[in-house]
Amino acid sequence: MRNRLKELRAERGWSQQDLAERLEVSRQSVNAIETGKYDPSLPLAFRIAEVFAMRIEEIFLKG
Amino acid sequence: MAAYNLAFRRYIRRFVPLTIAYGASVALATAVIPDGAPASPGIIAIAVLPGLAVVGWLWAMARLLVELDDEYLRMLEVRKFLVATGTTLALTSIWGILELFTPAMPKLPVFFVFPLWCLGLAVGAVFNRLRFGAARCA
Numbered sequence: 001m002r003n004r005l006k007e008l009r010a011e012r013g014w015s016q017q018d019l020a021e022r023l024e025v026s027r028q029s030v031n032a033i034e035t036g037k038y039d040p041s042l043p044l045a046f047r048i049a050e051v052f053a054m055r056i057e058e059i060f061l062k063g
Numbered sequence: 064m065a066a067y068n069l070a071f072r073r074y075i076r077r078f079v080p081l082t083i084a085y086g087a088s089v090a091l092a093t094a095v096i097p098d099g100a101p102a103s104p105g106i107i108a109i110a111v112l113p114g115l116a117v118v119g120w121l122w123a124m125a126r127l128l129v130e131l132d133d134e135y136l137r138m139l140e141v142r143k144f145l146v147a148t149g150t151t152l153a154l155t156s157i158w159g160i161l162e163l164f165t166p167a168m169p170k171l172p173v174f175f176v177f178p179l180w181c182l183g184l185a186v187g188a189v190f191n192r193l194r195f196g197a198a199r200c201a
Contacts, residue, residue: 024132
């Protein structure tokens with residue numbers, strides 16, 4: 001699944017570590033999600049959406 | 064400190080003494096049990112000790128999976144366990160068939176199944192590295 005994590009993070013000037021701390025996960029997790037190697041669970045996807053104050057479908061894209 | 068780091072720290076705190084206990088119990092069995100010894104209650108009691116350490120090891124790994132709240136890191140650990148289990152079962156099945164039907168095949172003592180599984184964890188870490196570029200390894 002594609003996602004806009006890297007783009008949204010860059011807009012806010014956050015490093016992967018910054019985002020990881022906000023999500024309370026490891027930096028490796030953020031990297032794996034960003035690079036599309038790992039799709040987060042629904043609860044984590046909701047946390048990501050909350051951190052960016054957006055809807056899940058605005059962050060995660062089909063295909 | 065992040066919760067996932069605490070989980071790994073706790074795991075190491077459990078893993079190290081259990082590893083020492085396993086090594087010590089195997090060394091004790093090697094030193095005390097003579098070749099061709101009968102399966103007396105005393106010998107069986109000594110043989111049970113490494114088994115208890117193995118149970119402790121599996122418990123420590125299970126606790127790691129329970130306490131690790133980072134789902135991605137947890138998945139990496141689960142993948143390692145699965146690769147280790149698959150590798151061990153596959154290799155022992157292959158070896159077992161050869162043992163059954165090929166007289167020249169050396170017998171593999173069942174004792175080596177657990178050390179083989181531990182080697183499988185390293186294989187699992189390599190798989191994780193290749194698939195995810197993930198270096199973390201408990």
